[in-house]
Amino acid sequence: GENVEQHPSTLSVQEGDSAVIKCTYSDSASNYFPWYKQELGKRPQLIIDIRSNVGEKKDQRIAVTLNKTAKHFSLHITETQPEDSAVYFCAAFQGFQKLVFGTGTRLLVSP
Amino acid sequence: DGGITQSPKYLFRKEGQNVTLSCEQNLNHDAMYWYRQDPGQGLRLIYYSQIVNDFQKGDIAEGYSVSREKKESFPLTVTSAQKNPTAFYLCATGVNQPQHFGDGTRLSIL
Numbered sequence: 098g099e100n101v102e103q104h105p106s107t108l109s110v111q112e113g114d115s116a117v118i119k120c121t122y123s124d125s126a127s128n129y130f131p132w133y134k135q136e137l138g139k140r141p142q143l144i145i146d147i148r149s150n151v152g153e154k155k156d157q158r159i160a161v162t163l164n165k166t167a168k169h170f171s172l173h174i175t176e177t178q179p180e181d182s183a184v185y186f187c188a189a190f191q192g193f194q195k196l197v198f199g200t201g202t203r204l205l206v207s208p
Numbered sequence: 209d210g211g212i213t214q215s216p217k218y219l220f221r222k223e224g225q226n227v228t229l230s231c232e233q234n235l236n237h238d239a240m241y242w243y244r245q246d247p248g249q250g251l252r253l254i255y256y257s258q259i260v261n262d263f264q265k266g267d268i269a270e271g272y273s274v275s276r277e278k279k280e281s282f283p284l285t286v287t288s289a290q291k292n293p294t295a296f297y298l299c300a301t302g303v304n305q306p307q308h309f310g311d312g313t314r315l316s317i318l
Contacts, residue, residue, distance in 0.1 A: 103250075131307065140298060140309040141251070186250060195241070195266065198250040 103199030231299030
């Protein structure tokens with residue numbers, strides 16, 4: 098089955114810096130890769146996603162890149178703000194059945 | 209998400225007791241999912257259902273049961289066989305992929 102590894106587990110940046118979170122997946126059949134943001138005690142919220150036929154997708158300060166050959170994808174947040182502080186999860190969709198989540202990255206943006 | 213309602217928000221289970229977590233959606237999504245999240249951990253799939261009257265085990269189904277009698281509803285029962293049920297339980301729906309989560313139920317042992 099699919100296995101998703103996520104790094105780093107924690108990431109501290111200064112406000113205005115960029116943050117990059119990386120994930121690798123094992124199943125070459127995976128074709129959909131969402132990223133979720135989860136604030137303390139709340140539900141995960143989808144912030145951006147990418148499908149396997151696209152190499153990069155941007156939405157304002159957030160971008161995701163996908164390298165199918167290497168089987169890794171990354172989340173890029175530019176001009177970070179304190180409200181970006183949260184836990185971020187990557188995931189890979191295995192065929193038509195289920196999402197497999199990474200273990201999460203705790204992002205702390207200091208003013 | 210406003211279209212997914214989980215209840216209760218907090219639930220306490222006594223030893224040997226079965227408890228049922230509710231998940232209702234009005235998004236008209238075919239697929240529904242149950243995840244478990246332990247403190248500081250990621251989400252692990254318990255059960256999922258692609259259509260009414262059909263469901264499949266996820267990675268950690270032991271000690272749990274589900275039903276899917278209606279498209280809108282996907283209740284999860286935590287049975288007494290689940291010896292460590294304390295966790296945050298999240299229901300999700302999607303069109304093939306889970307994209308929308310409910311607000312979750314926090315289950316603890318009394």
